[in-house]
Amino acid sequence: MTTDARRASEWTIHGERVIDDTRRAVLSVADVELPDGVRFEQYVLRVPSAAMVVVLDDADRVLMMWRHRFIIDRWVWELPGGYLDPDEDSAVCAAREVEEETGWRPKSMEPLIAFQPMVGTIDQPNVVYLARGAEPTGAAPDINETERLGWIPLAEVQQRIEAGEIVGAGSVTGLLATLLAKASGRI
Template structure:
């Protein structure tokens, strides 16, 4: 046991939906006191930085209800239970953009908000793109947008790109350009 570990004394699911489960845990703190933790449990997700032959990154514009507005994001989606992240990345990129990648490489993985959620996101780079037809889910309305690195940073400065996975992807792309790769 680490010196900061919180021992779970009681856990109660308070909501279970299609995307998340919310639970309330009572924990014993390292100093012996108790506290509660509100936790969001999620099966994980993937995101793809797809770079086309013209050195433009592929984004999708979509409405995000929690923000009550449209934003630009890299293609991404939720892992189905037991689904391999590589397979999910290929599926999501094709569904949302129509593109297939000849090369799909896992770049990193990270927890999106570990203070209250266990969602892990697997970040991929997709290259050697072949264009096809997008097949978004029936409740998904997206528009494919392709931007240069400079245009993408302008979009970020304008607040059109504002989610963590896409901001991380832009800085990763910028570091690759600066390295000459």
């Protein structure tokens, strides 16, 4: 595809007005024009980058947190992770979040996959790391983050996703990337 052809299919932004600007999010409305000339307003949410970790032990089990998500009013399994602090390296954030939320310290960290969870509305770069092994720190899991921890067999992950026990974009993406890497012999 030529550059001109690509440009012809781009949307034009005529302006964007901020509705709310908080510490963790900026909500705005963009005045957008489609290539065919149709114009409309689109909500845009800009959120800090996030990092999470698939902690995989020698028995091919994944460290996960059982927690309640009030927005969807459900209990779900999730990977540990969170927002990056300003100017924080994503690997440092990912390791810090595992330790703070679970009381386990990852032994090694390597990038697994990066993604945007909802490119039509939200700008939030996410990166998922793979940690091979972890050591307990002796600290209890953060009560504000998880009700309990579980080491979920990797062989059960797809079934738990299909059953709706794992629904978060970061957790699903990271776990499916792990399954693909395992199937291809990369891990």
